[in-house]
Amino acid sequence: MNRLIALYALPVLLLAGCQADREPQKTGLSETEMMQHAAESRAITQEFGKTLKGELQAAIKAGGPVAAIAVCHSKAPAIAQALSQKTGWDIHRTSLKPRRTAPDAWEKEVLLQFDTRQAAGEDPKKIEYYAVVEQAGKPVFRYMKALGTAPLCLNCHGRDIKPEVQAKLHALYPDDQATGYEAGQIRGAFSIVQPL
Ligand code: HEC
Incomplete structure (x- = not known):
């Protein structure tokens, strides 16, 4: 039978x-x-990354890392908001060790998967993941793209952060977890939710 x-x-x-x-x-x-x-989604994360990196590099060059914190503090959310308005999607950044935005359950799983893939030798630049999932009873398309830690990032996310940078970070983010990284590790990810 x-x-x-x-x-x-x-x-x-x-x-x-x-x-x-x-x-x-x-x-x-x-x-x-x-x-x-x-x-x-990939195109939007590239636009986000390029705009932010440009602002960040210019600010560090002009005023050093302490002054550049302001760029990350106010410009990063502003760029995310402008892109969200342009597309009608939710566009943000998150991390397993967040400075501002903690991951939701789905993002946490994807970030853990990203760390495993990076540890297995995948280039963070190429690490992404997407799926259709149900959110509040409706299907949505979710996309995440890894953000690797470059030497520039260590100014504010590394192990040896200058005391004046540390002080400014602590004043703005008393619960900051986003330090102690080494170059090459995954710092976090872009995260996009597209309603379907
Ligand atoms: C001048 C200091 C500075 C530098 C350099 C810097 N960051 Fe940040 N980063 C910040 C601050 C401040 C925030 C919090 C932004 C906010 O309030 O939205 C942040 C937030 C983030 C987040 C969002 C997740 C979270 O932790 O809340 C990611 C991802 C991130 N940074 C990645 C990077 C990467 C990758 C680089 C290097 C290309 C980098 N950062 C360089 C200061 C910095």
């Missing part, structure tokens, strides 16, 4: 396998649609 069912199911499974472009039960989106959403 079992064997009969197995034989019966075989053509159905093969057929399902051929429909590579559709995964209706899992995501509600075709593979192509998933890739389109991911590409749009």
Whole structure:
């Protein structure tokens, strides 16, 4: 009897396998649609990263790391907000050791997965993850892109932070967890929620 069912199911499974472009039960989106959403999200994280890094480098050059903290403190959320308004998505950054924004349960799992992938030798620049998940009873497309720790980042996220930088960080973020990193580690990630 079992064997009969197995034989019966075989053509159905093969057929399902051929429909590579559709995964209706899992995501509600075709593979192509998933890739389109991911590409749009990736482009936005690149824009976010480029704008912020430009501001950060200019501020460090002009006034040193203490002055540059202001850029991260006010410009980073402002850029995120402007991009959120432009797209209608929720765009932010988060980390397992957050300075401002702690991860939600889904983000936490993805960040742990990112750390494992980085430890296994993957280049943080290429580490991303996306899925359709249910949020408040509705399907949403979620995308995360890892942010590696570059030498520049160590000014404010490293082990040997200058006392004046430390003091300013502590004044703005009394619960700061975002220090002690080494270059190459994953500092956090961009995170995007696209309503479907
Ligand atoms: C001049 C100091 C400074 C430098 C340099 C700096 N950051 Fe930050 N970083 C901050 C501050 C301040 C915040 C909190 C921003 C906020 O209030 O939204 C922050 C927040 C973050 C966050 C958001 C998650 C969290 O912890 O709340 C990420 C991710 C991040 N930084 C990554 C980086 C990376 C990657 C680099 C290097 C390319 C970098 N930072 C360089 C000061 C800095």
